[in-house]
Amino acid sequence: MISRIGKGIISFYNSIVGVIALFLDILYWIFIGPFKSKPARRESIFHQMVFVGLRSALIVFFVTIFTGIVLAMQSAYQLEQMGATIYVASLVAVSLTRELSPVLVGLVIAGRVGSAITAEIGSMKVSEQIEALDIMAIDPVRFLAVPKFIALFFMQPCLTVLGNISGMLGGYLVGITSLGLRSSLYIQTTFKYLELKDIYTGLSKSFVFGIIIALIGCYQGFNTKGGAEGVGKATTKSVVISFILIILADCVLTTMFYFSNV
Amino acid sequence: MSNNKEVIISLKNVTKTFGSVTVIDNISLDIYRGETFVIMGCSGSGKSTLMRIMTGALKPDAGEVIIKDKNIATAKDSELNKIKRAAGMLFQYSALLDSLSVKDNVALPIREHTKLAENIISIIVKMKLSLVGLRGFQDYFPSEISGGMRKRVGLARAIVLDPDIVFYDEPTSGLDPVVGGVIDKLIKDLSKKLLITSVVVTHDMQSVFNIADRSAMIHKGKVVEINSNQGLKETKNPYVKQFIEGNPKGPMNVFSDVDIQDVIE
Numbered sequence: 001m002i003s004r005i006g007k008g009i010i011s012f013y014n015s016i017v018g019v020i021a022l023f024l025d026i027l028y029w030i031f032i033g034p035f036k037s038k039p040a041r042r043e044s045i046f047h048q049m050v051f052v053g054l055r056s057a058l059i060v061f062f063v064t065i066f067t068g069i070v071l072a073m074q075s076a077y078q079l080e081q082m083g084a085t086i087y088v089a090s091l092v093a094v095s096l097t098r099e100l101s102p103v104l105v106g107l108v109i110a111g112r113v114g115s116a117i118t119a120e121i122g123s124m125k126v127s128e129q130i131e132a133l134d135i136m137a138i139d140p141v142r143f144l145a146v147p148k149f150i151a152l153f154f155m156q157p158c159l160t161v162l163g164n165i166s167g168m169l170g171g172y173l174v175g176i177t178s179l180g181l182r183s184s185l186y187i188q189t190t191f192k193y194l195e196l197k198d199i200y201t202g203l204s205k206s207f208v209f210g211i212i213i214a215l216i217g218c219y220q221g222f223n224t225k226g227g228a229e230g231v232g233k234a235t236t237k238s239v240v241i242s243f244i245l246i247i248l249a250d251c252v253l254t255t256m257f258y259f260s261n262v
Numbered sequence: 263m264s265n266n267k268e269v270i271i272s273l274k275n276v277t278k279t280f281g282s283v284t285v286i287d288n289i290s291l292d293i294y295r296g297e298t299f300v301i302m303g304c305s306g307s308g309k310s311t312l313m314r315i316m317t318g319a320l321k322p323d324a325g326e327v328i329i330k331d332k333n334i335a336t337a338k339d340s341e342l343n344k345i346k347r348a349a350g351m352l353f354q355y356s357a358l359l360d361s362l363s364v365k366d367n368v369a370l371p372i373r374e375h376t377k378l379a380e381n382i383i384s385i386i387v388k389m390k391l392s393l394v395g396l397r398g399f400q401d402y403f404p405s406e407i408s409g410g411m412r413k414r415v416g417l418a419r420a421i422v423l424d425p426d427i428v429f430y431d432e433p434t435s436g437l438d439p440v441v442g443g444v445i446d447k448l449i450k451d452l453s454k455k456l457l458i459t460s461v462v463v464t465h466d467m468q469s470v471f472n473i474a475d476r477s478a479m480i481h482k483g484k485v486v487e488i489n490s491n492q493g494l495k496e497t498k499n500p501y502v503k504q505f506i507e508g509n510p511k512g513p514m515n516v517f518s519d520v521d522i523q524d525v526i527e
Contacts, residue, residue: 038374124359132357135317136419137346138374 019219022141026149026215029142037139040146048151052113053158059112060105064163067100068092068170076179085179089186090193092171097194097202101163103250106209109156110242114217117148118238121221122231130222140222149214156210157203164202201257208253209246216242268295270427270459271316276325276335278311278483285311286322287483295426298453298460300470302505303480304514309463310431312480316461317351317429318342330426347375350420354432356412358404358419364391365400368418375423390418393455394448410441417448421456428452430462434469446472467506470494479505481514 029040075091121144124130133140168190175186220238224230256262271293278286285308293299301309314320315327318334327335329345337345350371358367368387372378378386391397394414404412413433420428430449434442450473453460464470470477471491479486479502486501487494494502504512 041373120361128353128355128357129359131319132351132353132359135319135346135349135351136371136374137343138370143374 015219018223019215022145022219022222023211023215025141026145026218029139029146030150033139033142038142040142040150044143044147045150048147049155051116052109052148052151053155056109056112056155056159057162059108060159060163061166063104063108064096064101064167065170067104068096068167068172069174070170071095071100071167072171072174073178076174086181086185086189087193088171088175088179089181089189093168093190093194094198096167096171097164097198099202099250099254101167102160102202102205102209103246105156105160105163105206106213106246106250107243109152109159109209110213110216110246111239113152114213114242115235115239117214117217118221118224118235119231121145121218122224122234125222125224126227126230141218145214145218145222148218149211152210152214153207154210156213157206160203160206164199197262201253201262205250205253208249212245212249213242216245269293270295270330271461272326272328273312273316274326274328276312276315276322276327278308278315278320278322285483286315288325289480289483289485290325291478291485291488293459293461295459296453296457297475298449298462298473300462300464300474300477301480302463302465302467302470302477304465304505307480308483309465309480313429313431313461313463317349318346347371347423348425349427349429350423350425351429352413352416352420352431352433354435356404356409356416358412358415360404362403363400364396364402364404364407364415367404367415368422371419371423386422387418390422391415393421393452394418395444410437410444413437413441413445414448417445417452421452421458424456425458427459427461430460430464432464432466433462434464434466439468442466442469443472449473465505467508 033039072088072092076085076088079085079087079091121130124144130140130144133143172183172186172190175181176183217238220234220241224234226233269292273289273291276286276289277284287308289312301312303309311320315322316329318327318337322335325335326333330348332341332345334342334345358364359370362370365384365387368390369383372383372386387400388397391399394417396411396414396418399407399411399415404415407415417428433445433449437445446469449460449462452458460473462469462473471494474491476488476490477494478488479499481501487497487499489497489502494506497503500513503509504514
């Protein structure tokens with residue numbers, strides 16, 4: 001029992017060291033490597049941005065618009081009793097931009113993109129493709145991880161902005177139909193209480209979530225062992241760890257913003 | 263084999279252990295420029311590990327691995343990368359990148375290590391694919407071609423930067439005898455036409471007799487014999503004889519003394 005706990009602690013420690021080493025390696029290939037060797041290929045970064053951003057847009061749109069609808073209806077139920085139905089608009093806007101949109105988009109992208117990254121790199125690992133890159137003197141981190149990292153770092157906030165807009169659209173649709181609010185009044189109330197800091201705190205979270213998804217996805221892929229079963233296990237592990245870390249990071253960042261009055 | 267016998271790869275007292283198992287046990291050997299050198303042995307004998315040490319993919323625990331006068335066991339990453347660029351490798355399962363077309367797979371090392379224009383790269387790729395008999399297959403993806411064709415694409419990729427040395431890991435495994443013969447002929451032709459030093463890991467004896475100038479037999483991480491094809495046929499070494507004949511009885515106990523009859527009973 002004690003030896004199992006010990007092994008678990010060592011494995012956890014090694015994973016943290018491994019993820020930090022991968023992060024530093026990626027930063028090296030973004031900021032220093034291009035001056036000494038070739039940078040990551042632009043076509044590859046563009047391809048990843050399309051995969052991460054454009055092809056995730058529809059699922060992000062649907063998840064957040066329905067969340068906006070549900071949020072508006074649930075809050076209207078409470079606010080109606082106090083005669084403050086109009087505040088549904090600001091409640092939806094603030095809770096989406098500060099919290100729900102970054103986290104929901106983070107979880108959606110961890111499930112869709114993080115799993116794909118691990119499955120792709122993991123399959124390449126078990127079929128000797130990573131070793132082939134290494135033997136061809138092509139750094140696998142520069143070739144595979146850097147384009148994915150850059151794509152996630154920039155596309156995660158873009159998708160969060162899309163989530164903010166579509167979520168607010170969901171709330172707006174409920175407001176002007178079921179709640180009988182005037183369209184102009186709803187929009188006015190939304191922007192009256194929505195501050196710039198609400199948007200940038202949410203976006204700053206999304207940058208962190210993008211980094212988490214890229215790092216965990218790539219790390220689990222590069223450390224895949226065994227055959228098809230190993231790829232499956234690594235993919236599941238990648239999604240579960242990303243989910244936990246996104247919620248944990250959200251908690252830490254929200255606490256930081258709360259105590260620094262941001 | 264080259265007449266001047268210039269040593270291009272030299273292993274000196276190389277040892278590699280994984281945990282408590284010594285996979286490579288104090289091996290020393292020289293490989294000459296232009297020759298086709300085969301490393302053969304049973305599964306688990308350490309031959310693939312030995313090749314991975316030569317390619318720089320694995321570092322030995324002890325000993326020197328000198329390739330073109332540089333010890334890659336102690337070389338810095340930048341030096342090691344230079345040596346890696348001067349060598350190519352054909353993997354057992356080809357290891358082509360699934361997401362890239364045949365053309366992009368073959369062009370990958372050129373795009374990564376040179377600043378050549380795309381039209382020049384296209385010409386080089388066509389030329390290399392012609393050498394392996396695959397002209398016209400540039401736009402196919404690895405999943406759309408057969409195992410033998412994938413091996414040939416892997417071979418075109420391995421020679422695309424005109425390397426001095428090409429490593430082959432089980433080049434004929436999983437192929438039918440005819441396609442295996444085609445790959446053997448390609449290895450031999452490329453060695454002669456492009457003056458490439460070939461290091462081949464295999465346990466396919468037909469292939470050994472087709473391509474080898476010299477062969478080393480490995481057993482339990484040690485070199486049991488190094489000999490020419492003729493020498494192998496005439497050898498009295500019991501390990502080599504057992505391996506060539508494919509005899510289950512002999513000094514190499516694959517089933518650790520378990521008699522199959524006992525198991526059946």
